[in-house]
Every structure is written in C-alpha cells, then in structure tokens.
Amino acid sequence: MTQRRSKKSSSRLHSEHSPSFFVALFVILVLVGIIIFRLVLPQSSPSELLSNNKIIINDCQTIAPPFISVEEGQTITFVNKDRGDHTVYLGGVTIIVPRGESRTVEAKFSEGAGTYAYDCDSVRNVAQVSVAGLNDDELGGTIIVHRTFQEFYDRSSVGIQNCLRFALQDVFEEAYSDSSYRPTNDEAMRINQCFAEVP
Structure with a gap:
C-alpha cells in the first residue's frame, strides 16, 4: 500500500x-x-544608433577620445558635458554644441580624407579625427589616405613648426617620419601649449 x-x-x-x-x-x-x-535603459536616438563615433567635450582642453578614425561619410557626434556652449571647428566645418547637448555631423570635409585636429573656441587641440577616404588606384584596388603628423606639421605656420620641434625635440624625428605616430599625454600637452602660445 x-x-x-x-x-x-x-x-x-x-x-x-x-x-x-x-x-x-x-x-x-x-x-x-x-x-x-x-x-x-534610455532609448537611443536615431543619430546615436547610426554612429558610435562620439567625442566628449569636458572643456576645450580635454576632449576625448584624443584620436578617432572614421570612414568618409560616417557620422561623428560631439557631446558637450561642460558648463558652457562650445564652438568646434573641424575640417572647415563649424559645429556649435550647446551646454549639455550633442551635435552630429557627417564626416565629409572640404579637404577630403585626412586627420583633422579640433579647434575648440579658438583653442587648438591635439585631439584629431582621422577620416579615411577610398581612392581608386591604377590597379583598380583602393588605398586608404590619412593625414600624418608630418602633413599636419607641414601645413602649420613657421612659428608653430618651431614650437613643435622644440616641444617634441626628443621624439620629433620619429613623429615626423612615422605615419602611425600618436602622441603620449605628455607630448599632447606640450603640443597644445604651442597652439595656445603661438599666434
């Protein structure tokens, strides 16, 4: 049972x-x-969904990330976390970013593919956007074109060139000849100082 x-x-x-x-x-x-x-989770806006290329402006001296590479035509979003409005100049494009807001631009600049430094409220920053454009070569393939530190240096005024040589004296030759050169934080601060001091 x-x-x-x-x-x-x-x-x-x-x-x-x-x-x-x-x-x-x-x-x-x-x-x-x-x-x-x-x-x-907060809802993402359509512009945020299109691009993860976000640049955070804490103030004009600290923009992060210091370098960003995008394909030509992708979007770049500037997010202003500072207490005031900022005007960013990038590749011939003026972007006004009000306090606490963000602005999205398309990576299509007048000078085409290259590496562009930010100019925030007339403070020149070493932070850069590298825009890769695809150009047909003679063999029918493609090559990616970037502006290097050398091109950036060559386009600067004589006063800024002299300052950059002095600021980077121990690594200048490497920076000038190495197309993949990216400055350390200390080097970036010294480069920023050149743009702050030299007219």
Whole structure:
C-alpha cells in the first residue's frame, strides 16, 4: 500500500515539472527581462544608433577620445558635458554644441580624407579625427589616405613648426617620419601649449 502511494506521488512530481513547464517558465523569464531592459535603459536616438563615433567635450582642453578614425561619410557626434556652449571647428566645418547637448555631423570635409585636429573656441587641440577616404588606384584596388603628423606639421605656420620641434625635440624625428605616430599625454600637452602660445 505504501509502495503504491510513493509511485503516485513520484509520478505527480514528474508531471508537474514536464519539459513544457520549463519552456513556459523560460519564455516568461525572457519576456520579463526584455520589459525590464527596455524600461531601465534610455532609448537611443536615431543619430546615436547610426554612429558610435562620439567625442566628449569636458572643456576645450580635454576632449576625448584624443584620436578617432572614421570612414568618409560616417557620422561623428560631439557631446558637450561642460558648463558652457562650445564652438568646434573641424575640417572647415563649424559645429556649435550647446551646454549639455550633442551635435552630429557627417564626416565629409572640404579637404577630403585626412586627420583633422579640433579647434575648440579658438583653442587648438591635439585631439584629431582621422577620416579615411577610398581612392581608386591604377590597379583598380583602393588605398586608404590619412593625414600624418608630418602633413599636419607641414601645413602649420613657421612659428608653430618651431614650437613643435622644440616641444617634441626628443621624439620629433620619429613623429615626423612615422605615419602611425600618436602622441603620449605628455607630448599632447606640450603640443597644445604651442597652439595656445603661438599666434
């Protein structure tokens, strides 16, 4: 008699935890998770979904990231986290970014592909956007064109060139000849100083 009861109770336990029960429980948990996820996370605007190329302006001396590479035609979003409005000049384009807001621009600049330094409220920054453009070569393939530190230096005034040579004296030759050169934080501060001091 006791054996019959135990068989009935064990079969009842198995029927309560059938595979369809676990599937239903899983579906419910997933739906609850999706609802919580949508309520907790802020909704992204269409411009944010188009581009992860975000540049944060804490003030005109600290713009992050210091370097960003994008394909020509992609979007770049400037986010102003400072207490005041800022005007950013980038590749011949003027972008006014009000306090606490963001502005998105398309990476199509008058000078084409290259590496562009920011000019924020007339403070020249070493932070740069490298815009890669695709140009057909004679073999029918493509080459990616970037502006290097050398090109950036060659386009600067004589006063700024002299200051840059002095500021980077220990690494200047490397910076000038190495197309992949990126300054350290200390070098970036010295370069910024050149643009702040030299007219």
